[in-house]
Amino acid sequence: MLDIQNVTKVFYPGTVNEKMALDDINLHVDKGDVICVIGSNGSGKSTLFNLISGTYPVTSGTIVLDGKDVTHMPEYKRAMTIGRIFQDPTKGTAANMTIEDNMITALTKGMRGLKISLNAEKREFFREQLELIGLQDRLRDNVGLLSGGQRQALTLLMTVLSHPKMILLDEHTAALDPRNAQTVMDLTERFIASYQLTALTVTHNMKFAIEFGNRLIMMDEGHIILDISGAEKKKLTVDKLVKLFRDIRKKEFVSDEGLLTT
Amino acid sequence: MIEGIFVDGLIFSIMVLGILISFRILDFADLTCDGSVATGAAVATMCIVNGAGVAVGLILAFLSGVLAGMVTAAIHNRLKVPGLLAGILTMTMLYSINLRILGNKANVPLLRKVTIYTSMPETFSFLPSAWAALVGTLIFVLVIKVLIDVFFRTDLGLALGALGGNEQVIISQGMNPSVLKLIGIGLSNGLIALSGGLLAQYQGFADANLGQGMVVQGLAAIMLGEFLFSSNKISLITLRAVFGAIIYKGLMFFGRKYGYLIHITPNDFKLLTGILVIASLLIAQTRSMASSSGARKKAIQRSMANRQAEAEAEAQKASQAVDGQADEPRDTNETIRSPRPDGPSEEAR
Numbered sequence: 267m268l269d270i271q272n273v274t275k276v277f278y279p280g281t282v283n284e285k286m287a288l289d290d291i292n293l294h295v296d297k298g299d300v301i302c303v304i305g306s307n308g309s310g311k312s313t314l315f316n317l318i319s320g321t322y323p324v325t326s327g328t329i330v331l332d333g334k335d336v337t338h339m340p341e342y343k344r345a346m347t348i349g350r351i352f353q354d355p356t357k358g359t360a361a362n363m364t365i366e367d368n369m370i371t372a373l374t375k376g377m378r379g380l381k382i383s384l385n386a387e388k389r390e391f392f393r394e395q396l397e398l399i400g401l402q403d404r405l406r407d408n409v410g411l412l413s414g415g416q417r418q419a420l421t422l423l424m425t426v427l428s429h430p431k432m433i434l435l436d437e438h439t440a441a442l443d444p445r446n447a448q449t450v451m452d453l454t455e456r457f458i459a460s461y462q463l464t465a466l467t468v469t470h471n472m473k474f475a476i477e478f479g480n481r482l483i484m485m486d487e488g489h490i491i492l493d494i495s496g497a498e499k500k501k502l503t504v505d506k507l508v509k510l511f512r513d514i515r516k517k518e519f520v521s522d523e524g525l526l527t528t
Numbered sequence: 529m530i531e532g533i534f535v536d537g538l539i540f541s542i543m544v545l546g547i548l549i550s551f552r553i554l555d556f557a558d559l560t561c562d563g564s565v566a567t568g569a570a571v572a573t574m575c576i577v578n579g580a581g582v583a584v585g586l587i588l589a590f591l592s593g594v595l596a597g598m599v600t601a602a603i604h605n606r607l608k609v610p611g612l613l614a615g616i617l618t619m620t621m622l623y624s625i626n627l628r629i630l631g632n633k634a635n636v637p638l639l640r641k642v643t644i645y646t647s648m649p650e651t652f653s654f655l656p657s658a659w660a661a662l663v664g665t666l667i668f669v670l671v672i673k674v675l676i677d678v679f680f681r682t683d684l685g686l687a688l689g690a691l692g693g694n695e696q697v698i699i700s701q702g703m704n705p706s707v708l709k710l711i712g713i714g715l716s717n718g719l720i721a722l723s724g725g726l727l728a729q730y731q732g733f734a735d736a737n738l739g740q741g742m743v744v745q746g747l748a749a750i751m752l753g754e755f756l757f758s759s760n761k762i763s764l765i766t767l768r769a770v771f772g773a774i775i776y777k778g779l780m781f782f783g784r785k786y787g788y789l790i791h792i793t794p795n796d797f798k799l800l801t802g803i804l805v806i807a808s809l810l811i812a813q814t815r816s817m818a819s820s821s822g823a824r825k826k827a828i829q830r831s832m833a834n835r836q837a838e839a840e841a842e843a844q845k846a847s848q849a850v851d852g853q854a855d856e857p858r859d860t861n862e863t864i865r866s867p868r869p870d871g872p873s874e875e876a877r
Contacts, residue, residue, distance in 0.1 A: 340704075341699050342698070342699045342702055342703060342704050342705070343702065345699055345700050345701065345702045346702040349700070350700060352696075356694070357694065357696050358694075358696070358697065358700070359693075359694065359697065360689065360690040360692075360693030360694040360697050361693055361694065362689065362692065362693040362760075363686070363689050363690060363693055363760075364760060367686050367689065367690075368690070368697075370683070370686060371683075371686050371687060371690045371697065371701060372697075372701060374683075374701075375701055375702035376701075376702045376703065377702075377703055377704070377707070378682070378683035378684040378686075378687045378703065379682070379683060379684060380679070380682045380683070380684055381682060381683055382678075382681055382682050382683070383683050384681070384686075408760050425700075428701065
């Protein structure tokens, strides 16, 4: 599904601020993989996501997505295959439009024509889908009126409806309160299972990372330092994970994220 | 005379609809308008003067505006400069181009030529000529308004709306935002130029300086319209823009007619329009502040009432507890929380 070969990303090359964000990363993602990416701030998780979705160009290396070399493809073209959800709930929806207008925009990928797609049948379909997140009676309300949790749930629903082959979840529950985060996470799991999606998730919650998905990747200072999958992952505990990190990097895990959220 | 205001306002409203698309729907501060309205006037006038006819003139005026808008969008897309700067660049370049179109003259009259406004009294011969112009323009504007309403309900139109709300949504749906901007800003300036083409025929000449300050006038009209009613439906949003345009022209008319009483001349209109925009912004701000302070007052009242009701209820329960302590032991909890210092609560504690 996704092949990242020798990808390096350097920010501000040739200046005093030069920073190696990703250092010769190799990653192969199979179809149907559900991967959790963990690592402290600045370890390169978000940069990795930005390179996969095409927000930034790579410094060197190639990215192959669904059998196509997308290394130099603009973000909007890669979005035909990728659905991405951001940490910021306002990024996934247009606040100035109604829920139904947002959903009709999300229903298909690619350039639009002069067809009027929104009709009674579509509205009924949206209403059914919105029942999952309890917004079935608010089709004509502006999205700006929704709470962060509702907006993120709507974003998730919209992303899934556009049938991406792979979804990138960039800490998409981090801005929500625990209860809403749980709701959105349950929905995520449900959608991933029912649409058989390939997913990459960034999280700071180690316990969650252990429970969620079939594969776990840990990043540190621009390297992938740990890649555990299958049965081995099932045996993981938070303590084991922290110990593994210590053994590999010969240093303490930054405790504020690693331990507080266990 | 009153028909004149309406005709003027309706012609102006087509331009306001164009500005509405760029400023409000696409959230793109586009100043191309000041140039493209004059381009539309120049193209339509030259077509008519050279005998190409009214219809061809208006169509070419529209297309020239689309082209001007696309230049702005292309500068913005390709060079990644803010839309404001791209618009100013195009606007400035258009000034020279407009003079070229007008054959290096600043002003070309439409004397003794067949224009849309000389043919309207013939079409609607059952009406007085001033009213014929009004009816003709009204039909023209209505058709354009309905077309815009329908367009913004199509998938492409909705995508343009989403682009104005959140560009990331468009990218995430696999659409190229640059292409959408070309379409949107093109359409916006096409309407603006079309309005210019009509205006030239109505006033009987095209002028290279026609566009000066048009953006601000258009914004003033949009804001006046927004005071009328609030809505998220495109048909009502365009309707209130048309109303705003007519109200603006009405205000300007009365300014011209009675302004001399307080020594206001047409020279002051640009200043007054600017002040009108600033005042509109201020009023909108004060309004939202007033409604939030109103909400605060209500909230305080509500919580006061709640607290009072609670206190009363507790006092009642406490007195009940004193009366029937033996048979109602479940009330002890409430009694303990009772604020009365001399009540049974102190003993219970």
